[in-house]
Amino acid sequence: MPGIALDPATTMLGLVDVQPTFMPGGALAVAGGDAVVPVINRLLAGPFAHAFATQDWHPPGHSSFASSHPGRAAFDSVEMPYGMQTLWPDHAVQGSAEAALHPALDQRRIELVVRKGFRPAIDSYSAFFENDRTTTTGLDGWLRARGVSQLFLAGLATDYCVAFSAEDAARLGYRVFVIEDACRGIGLPLPEGGDTVTAARARLAALGVGFVTSADLLG
Numbered sequence: 001m002p003g004i005a006l007d008p009a010t011t012m013l014g015l016v017d018v019q020p021t022f023m024p025g026g027a028l029a030v031a032g033g034d035a036v037v038p039v040i041n042r043l044l045a046g047p048f049a050h051a052f053a054t055q056d057w058h059p060p061g062h063s064s065f066a067s068s069h070p071g072r073a074a075f076d077s078v079e080m081p082y083g084m085q086t087l088w089p090d091h092a093v094q095g096s097a098e099a100a101l102h103p104a105l106d107q108r109r110i111e112l113v114v115r116k117g118f119r120p121a122i123d124s125y126s127a128f129f130e131n132d133r134t135t136t137t138g139l140d141g142w143l144r145a146r147g148v149s150q151l152f153l154a155g156l157a158t159d160y161c162v163a164f165s166a167e168d169a170a171r172l173g174y175r176v177f178v179i180e181d182a183c184r185g186i187g188l189p190l191p192e193g194g195d196t197v198t199a200a201r202a203r204l205a206a207l208g209v210g211f212v213t214s215a216d217l218l219g
């Protein structure tokens, strides 16, 4: 996009949960999730000198798994001590092959991997805070120590971990962009109408988060 300077000293590409568990064939497959990998690799080979990645990383029996709540099904919502929590199929189990970063992902410029969701009783969508909104992953401190002020986010899923990461980043004062064709969403229907992808987009736009495509950045 014209006008966005990608100063390598202050700009970082953030890759959210680019893991086979969220791709076709995985436990919590996002439609077209694997299509983000080649797009991200082009960005990593081109305009972005520095990147970090997150990994969803749950112990067996994690509280976000529907299987941990007798009588509940995947995609139900339950009240947790920290608020409402959507329940998911068992996914991203620590050490499993599908919890690894996707094997085709070009990791050469990935300088930090942040694992999240490893506390049994708290889920973690955002790269910055767990779902209690106060337990930090430490990412903000690392980015500030590196002098980063501008973040471009890509990965899975648009409406959950990418959106929560973008929202927290904007609130923490970063200039934030979501690279739309380098993300895919889950798109759960909402009781008030619409779905989680369109709702997330509106919420992020209201916070000043920008939306770009890889073509804007690759020129």
Ligand SMILES: [Zn+2]
Pocket: 056, 057, 058, 064, 091, 092, 117
């Ligand atoms: Zn998870």
